[in-house]
Amino acid sequence: MRIRRCAALWLEPREETRFELDVLLAGGTGVVSSMQWFAHVPQLDTPVEVDVDDVTLLGELSPLDWVAATPLRARHGVARVRRLLQAGVLVGSTKAWTAGRELDTRLRDMHWHGLSAVCHARSRWESVDAAGEVEEAGLHNAEGLRQAYGVPPPMLHTRPDGGACTALPKMPRNAFDQLLDARASCRNFDAGKMLPLGQLAQVLERAFAERGRVRGADDFDVLKRTSPSGGALHPTECYLIARKVEGLASGIYHYRPGEHALQALPLDEEQVLAGAGKHAAAEGMSALDYLAWIAVGGQPYFADAHALCVLAPRFERNFWKYRNHSKAYRVCILDVGHLSQTLLLSATEQGLGSYVTAAINEADIERAFGLTAWLDGALAVCGIGPRAGQMETYELDPNQTVWSRSGKTVA
Numbered sequence: 001m002r003i004r005r006c007a008a009l010w011l012e013p014r015e016e017t018r019f020e021l022d023v024l025l026a027g028g029t030g031v032v033s034s035m036q037w038f039a040h041v042p043q044l045d046t047p048v049e050v051d052v053d054d055v056t057l058l059g060e061l062s063p064l065d066w067v068a069a070t071p072l073r074a075r076h077g078v079a080r081v082r083r084l085l086q087a088g089v090l091v092g093s094t095k096a097w098t099a100g101r102e103l104d105t106r107l108r109d110m111h112w113h114g115l116s117a118v119c120h121a122r123s124r125w126e127s128v129d130a131a132g133e134v135e136e137a138g139l140h141n142a143e144g145l146r147q148a149y150g151v152p153p154p155m156l157h158t159r160p161d162g163g164a165c166t167a168l169p170k171m172p173r174n175a176f177d178q179l180l181d182a183r184a185s186c187r188n189f190d191a192g193k194m195l196p197l198g199q200l201a202q203v204l205e206r207a208f209a210e211r212g213r214v215r216g217a218d219d220f221d222v223l224k225r226t227s228p229s230g231g232a233l234h235p236t237e238c239y240l241i242a243r244k245v246e247g248l249a250s251g252i253y254h255y256r257p258g259e260h261a262l263q264a265l266p267l268d269e270e271q272v273l274a275g276a277g278k279h280a281a282a283e284g285m286s287a288l289d290y291l292a293w294i295a296v297g298g299q300p301y302f303a304d305a306h307a308l309c310v311l312a313p314r315f316e317r318n319f320w321k322y323r324n325h326s327k328a329y330r331v332c333i334l335d336v337g338h339l340s341q342t343l344l345l346s347a348t349e350q351g352l353g354s355y356v357t358a359a360i361n362e363a364d365i366e367r368a369f370g371l372t373a374w375l376d377g378a379l380a381v382c383g384i385g386p387r388a389g390q391m392e393t394y395e396l397d398p399n400q401t402v403w404s405r406s407g408k409t410v411a
């Protein structure tokens, strides 16, 4: 048998603190801290606790070259090698270790940059009620944040090393300025209204549809969209949670940019609702409503959107060109940012409310839509729908462009 290290690995020296009564009674603070090592392997759901001798062993092994198991076991002990193989930190060449090896090979073959893969893995959430946690910590408004964190860095930045200022001309404002000014993240959707299919279609078309194509080579084409895309690869797919769209059955869909069509996807209601039990706020929700709620990290004002668009890059398309590239994952994130802004402006132009959020439960979304996290995974969710007549949840609209001027009222 031969062994090598997993493809991507980050070793984290972490300080763990715990409370011990004995230490308090002996006159101390009661807080005891110790240093521990954790091995972060992107394809594993959780970090693996390792000790300093494991770290030494891992430092000896190449992620590429296989070494014979016997001398490794002789140097580091049979139990240690077996434990790290079982954990998935080491990869074994024999049949017994096929599952871990295949998982590792999948990641290798996709050309993920190691640190990006770790970052992607560790920033994913599963069944997190982020809104509930933030509210419980009193961090859901500016006063709470100010109290907990003090004053933030200044709103406007002045460079102390700067020279003279050149005043810039104020150009006449036109309809484009009005459109830009009318966009505000919507946290007040009208539950009593349906989103007309035509409006949804136009937003999807403007943000995601094929606007042209170019032949890259004999056997591949390059998609043209209204937003730019790193490497012209446009890896990002739009998946839809349609809750209240007039003329469209409630359900989940995949948007097909070439045909400008929505393809229905199967929704495993039982699987979607499996995690609902641990959230009191989710009691009584339908599978689709729960999916919307958990998708946006338990933010009820976002879950209320009539249609939610999951933006999920097919990483493998970008990494086909940018192999093990330190900028590739960043490019995927930036692509999603561009697409979301186009979507928000398109919705605004229709008089609809819209938002984008990255506070999403990737694992729940991916399970529902049959995504994989590695080949294709969710990075953001946007919502659109008719705005409510009254602002119940706070929105940032200091110039009252969206609310009072449009005849809507602020509660």
Ligand SMILES: Cc1cc2nc3c(=O)[nH]c(=O)nc-3n(C[C@H](O)[C@H](O)[C@H](O)COP(=O)(O)O)c2cc1C
Pocket: 183, 184, 185, 186, 299, 356, 357, 358, 359, 395, 396, 397
């Ligand atoms: C990447 C990104 C993630 C965001 N996530 C959230 C979120 O989780 N919850 C929320 O209420 N707003 C979220 N927002 C909206 C911001 O709070 C909002 O953009 C900001 O308050 C400025 O308001 P405006 O969008 O109305 O100009 C997000 C915005 C961006 C760009």
